[in-house]
Amino acid sequence: MIRWPVVLGVLGVLGCQQEVLFGPHTDATCPPSSPLTYGNFGQPFMEAYCTRCHAQTLHGSARMGAPSLHDFDTWYGIRAFIDHIDETTASGPAATNESMPPYGAAPTLAERTSLGEWLACGAPP
Amino acid sequence: MTTRLLILSLAACSGGSGALAVDAAAVDATPRETVVDVKLLQAGELGEATLTGGASDRAVVHLTAPNMLLDWDIHGHSGGGTQTLHEEFGIMSADYSFIPPSAADWFLLIRNDDAVKMSVDVKIELYGAMTWSGWL
Numbered sequence: 001m002i003r004w005p006v007v008l009g010v011l012g013v014l015g016c017q018q019e020v021l022f023g024p025h026t027d028a029t030c031p032p033s034s035p036l037t038y039g040n041f042g043q044p045f046m047e048a049y050c051t052r053c054h055a056q057t058l059h060g061s062a063r064m065g066a067p068s069l070h071d072f073d074t075w076y077g078i079r080a081f082i083d084h085i086d087e088t089t090a091s092g093p094a095a096t097n098e099s100m101p102p103y104g105a106a107p108t109l110a111e112r113t114s115l116g117e118w119l120a121c122g123a124p125p
Numbered sequence: 126m127t128t129r130l131l132i133l134s135l136a137a138c139s140g141g142s143g144a145l146a147v148d149a150a151a152v153d154a155t156p157r158e159t160v161v162d163v164k165l166l167q168a169g170e171l172g173e174a175t176l177t178g179g180a181s182d183r184a185v186v187h188l189t190a191p192n193m194l195l196d197w198d199i200h201g202h203s204g205g206g207t208q209t210l211h212e213e214f215g216i217m218s219a220d221y222s223f224i225p226p227s228a229a230d231w232f233l234l235i236r237n238d239d240a241v242k243m244s245v246d247v248k249i250e251l252y253g254a255m256t257w258s259g260w261l
Binding site: 019020021022056067068069070074075076077079080 | 167169170171173196197198200202204205206207209212214234236238
């Protein structure tokens with residue numbers, strides 16, 4: 001038998017807790033011959049999975065909770081948050097972080113691994 | 126001797142609440158440290174610095190840009206998320222007194238929203254035990 005007051009109480013408590021977004025650093029490394037750049041990887045990755053919330057053009061509720069100034073529609077915007085992006089979205093030897101994106105189309109494991117590599121290289125333009 | 130003891134006793138009494146009152150006034154009146162800096166930002170670039178302090182500390186943030194294209198916020202990362210405590214967009218100057226809600230690292234983030242580089246005059250007055258990391 002389902003005790004609905006208990007279920008609702010548990011859901012209420014969970015709902016009040018802040019979501020933990022940051023996982024461990026992936027420890028991804030940058031191979032000397034990495035071909036990944038902002039143009040051929042970073043920008044299309046962000047446009048596919050991130051800028052629907054993390055964009056300078058979005059304000060208020062349209063950001064779906066994305067914090068202010070955490071915008072990934074420019075190279076500088078990404079460069080400022082390399083560690084955060086690694087700890088929420090990338091994959092590497094130490095971890096696969098999947099808290100971002102929280103909804104909608106999500107990157108494959110291979111794409112998350114490439115993201116870790118590109119960030120480990122310093123997100124070259 | 127009696128007179129000397131009486132004076133010492135009165136001095137000791139006034140050193141209690143009186144000293145606290147003077148200390149509180151001093152904290153309000155004079156920053157412990159004032160950071161003055163100029164941050165050069167390329168078009169679209171961000172700068173971030175850490176303020177570390179708690180509810181009994183304070184930082185007064187003064188920012189001045191050459192035009193109304195400066196964005197900035199103060200945010201934290203307690204509990205594994207991001208909490209924005211104050212934010213302003215498209216401003217030329219800001220004067221904001223920041224009192225942290227709890228002891229933690231707090232992050233001052235500024236962004237040049239202009240299409241050309243920008244120099245931002247930054248003045249941070251630190252009160253209590255608040256510390257400033259410099260730009261990350």
